[in-house]
Amino acid sequence: MKTAVIVIFLLITAKAHAQTTIVEGKVTDGKExxxxxxxxxxxxxxxxTDADGNYKLELPQGKATIHARSLGYAEVIKEVVLSGATFRYDIVMTPLSTQLSSVVVSAGKFEQKLEEVTVSMNTIKPGAIEQFSDNSIESAITNVTGINVNDGQANIRGGSGFSYGAGSRVLVLVDDMPMLSADANDVKWSFLPIENMEQIEIIKGASSALYGSSAMNGVINFRTGYAKSEPVTHITQYTGIYDSPARREIKWWGKNTQMMTGANMFHARKxxxxxxxxxGHYLLDEGFREGETEKRARANLNIRYRFKKVEGLSAGVNLNYMETFGGLFIIWNDDTTGAYIPSGGMNDSTTTLSIYHTKxxxxxxxxxxxGKKGFSAKWRSRFFRTANFNNTDQQAFADLLYSEVQLQQHVEKLNLTVTGGGVISDGGVISDLYGSRKTYNKAIYAQVDKKFFNRLNISAGGRYEQFRFRYNKPESKPVFRAGANLRLHKATYIRASIGQGYRFPSIAEKYVxxxxxxxxxxPNDSVHSETGWTAEIGIRQLFSMGKRVSGYVDASVFRSEYKDMLEFAFGQYGDLFNDPLFGLGFKSVNIGNTRIDGMEYELGLQIAVLKNLNINIxxxxxxxxxxxxxFDSLKASTGTVSYNFLKYRYRNMFKGYAGVDYGRFSFALNCRYNSFMENIDKVFNELIPGIKQYRSEHDKGDWVYDANISYKITDYLTAxxxxRNLFNHEYMGxxxxxxxxRMWLFQVNLKL
Known part of the structure; x- marks a missing residue:
């Protein structure tokens, strides 16, 4: 009897093994x-897949559907019939390298196709940076629909005005973590490592439910890359010359030449x-404004180790360091010969030029x-230090400590993703401008994303955050968001979303x-947090005409409302007898409640005219x-218009691009239009020479064009x-x- 049982057991075991097949293969992009x-x-x-792209699965014999997914690549789905002991299936994935079909992570903290997210998003690829020799991300994002940058502050769909370098309603992230300084909550675009850029993802609208304070107006997420299977080296060198301005009388440099030179270097390997x-990166810029020079150097290192004994486990560290020397131009001398000369000239005793050194x-x-079953866990942290020195005894040292734990479970069978996490963040500042200050922040968040019938995506989430200044009572904010994306037809997607936002005031806004x-x-110690929400309805239509033409059309309408909006306002805040201008000046105040209604349209078109002739428009x-x-007349009295229109906004904006690739030649053209900035603080007309006159003569809006002509000398070298500013148009932000x-640049790009 015992022998019979053993025989039966062995037969069953053998049969079970005979009914499975080992599926193995290699995943590549056609090259790597x-x-x-x-x-x-x-x-x-x-x-x-492992470090070499190899994978192995043990599957039941018979019909099976194999999926392959990776960020930045189109999903591969293959039906196979399995029989025998082994089955070889090598997978080739196609990069999603265009705005037409991209994969994004920022909308829900997991991979999604751009057309399937519930909010309006844009992406920027590394090629866009290289094409126009941008030496910072600021230049690149100004070419994105609905975005402009005023004095370094990003503004998405009119959500921000001009804040004098303090506070931001757009949260800038690097690898999903905030990169805003602890003192002013501002971003220095030049610090972001453009040499190691995988993709930039931009969310338009309130995103505080996932990302917290400062994401009131949207999110710009800069994602760095890691090594692929083959070593890669990129080196870009560029040299430029500032052309003479259209008005020769403002050319202060006479017969001299103002130049800029710089380089980016990147090497990745396993x-x-x-x-x-x-x-690495360096820049030497002699500047077009007198005294506003810049010398900077940056170095960065990303290291990751993938553990052999625990599949799916990795650990590492990313580092970035930058040092900058330069001059900061704040106010012109006048609108005639002094438009590029600082107020007070270059005399040390009278100039408004600030000489700085930052680290x-x-x-x-x-x-x-x-994990193998859709579970992932991440711990991310950041120590971010800024040290600012200048010649006006206004040094500032700021530290930001950030730590986040995120857990996520994806259930493929249910098309369900659940994400949750917690954040702790502390900031500290020692400064002549603000004194010694500390902030404390902690939050928890959760979001659920579910796909129904392979057509309808539903997303909902919330966040609870507490913030306080040292010695002050804490403020707490619960916020929520919800959205839906419905695929009506094969390539027609309708989206709708609503999200709440908030922003706690920065140290600079309260104490500067x-x-x-x-x-x-x-300073204004009584200023408090601002809250708001954004709602949007949009439609995105993908289309193709044969094999040669493809494109997309996107349209949306939106509304944003803000309660107790924080902005710098002019008034009598100082001592009537002892302070300049009888105590008149600016300070950060809660100006009241605001509303922004708008609409946005986008079009992208790709045309393969011939085998080696492609057009992008x-x-x-x-x-x-x-x-x-x-609104009331008292609030209007501080601005340059009497009607209801927020300060420092452009009512109309247009961004356009065109590119032609023919063999080894390529041509690209970018254009951007901002309508006239209707409303600014009236005090600028009265205190700064020439502002009123200049604005009256330049009130039609501005068209600015950039162009690039490239030739691929070899497979590795491009010149x-x-x-920049092709038609040498004079304009003021x-x-x-x-x-x-206008600036002329010559660039050489080496890729090995």
């Missing part, structure tokens, strides 16, 4: 192997289970675990006291109507001639800062 790709049939049968990325660095350790010429900025238009909800004249 791809590590970290998820290969699965369902949540019970899943794996990830060494065993180590992924290593090294990057910034961040250290980001992390641990990530990605400084002076620029005769203009004084006063596109652009977008944004209209906004930003108003005070509780380009670039023109914020009051008294006329922007750069």
């Amino acid at each position: 192997s791809l590590p970290g790709v998820t290969v699965y049939t369902d949540e019970k049968n899943a794996t990830g 060494i065993g289970n180590w992924d290593i990325v090294i990057g 910034r660095f961040n250290v980001d350790p992390f641990i990530t675990y990605v 006291k400084t002076r620029v010429g005769s203009i004084v900025i006063y 596109g652009g977008g238009y944004t209209y906004i109507d930003p108003q005070m909800s509780d 380009s001639v670039i023109s 914020i009051p008294s800062q006329v922007e750069a004249p």
